[in-house]
Amino acid sequence: MAQLKDEDLFWVYNEECNSIAIIVQHLWGNMLSRWTDFLTTDGEKEWRNRDxxxxxxxxxKDELMEKWNAGWQCMFDALDSLKPEDCEKTVYIRSEPHSVVDAINRQLAHVPYHIGQIVFIGKMAASNWIALTIPKGQSKAFNAAMTKKPTSKF
Known part of the structure; x- marks a missing residue:
């Protein structure tokens, strides 16, 4: 998102698509719902308005970043509060039982899916996209540089 102009965050390919702002808004709502009182209340909160x-x-952009950061903070706070014995508990999402580990894995599938959408839209909207990983055509140079780094021994 840092590579984009403010207006690019609200760009949509067509009316069936979501903007980055919409995706962030959805992730924010989802994360707050899933992670607020994670161990004690259903992950689909009554106060959430998904639609x-x-x-x-x-x-x-400031509003977008506030929601982005609030969603992540809620998730990290919930994860940081977990104790090993919590992994044995059952939590509910839309009244469906999940182990704590399964509920976490569910989020680890959902959130990256939408982050991939954000990156894809960003690539379409940006004028000079800078690769987030290894740029096209640079794999050999990257791997060569990595092999020159000292390795740690366990």
Missing amino acids: LEFESVINT
Whole structure:
């Protein structure tokens, strides 16, 4: 998102697609719902309005970043609070039972899916996209540089 102009965050390919802002809004709603009171309440909170997450509510990059950061903070706070014995517990998402590990894995599938969408849209919208990983055609040079680094021994 840092590579994009503010207006690019609200760009949509067509009316069936979501903007980066919409995807962030959805991730924010999902993360707050899933991770608030993670061990004690259903992950689909009554106060969540999922349908509204797909409407243009965010109007500025600052709002977008506030929601982005709030969603991640909620998730990390919940994960940081877990104790080993919590992994044996059952939590619910839309009244469906999940082990704590399964609920976490569910989020580890859902969130990266949407982050991939954000990157794809960003590549389409950016004027000079800088690769987030190894740039095209640079694998050999990257691997050569990596083999020159000292390795750690366990």
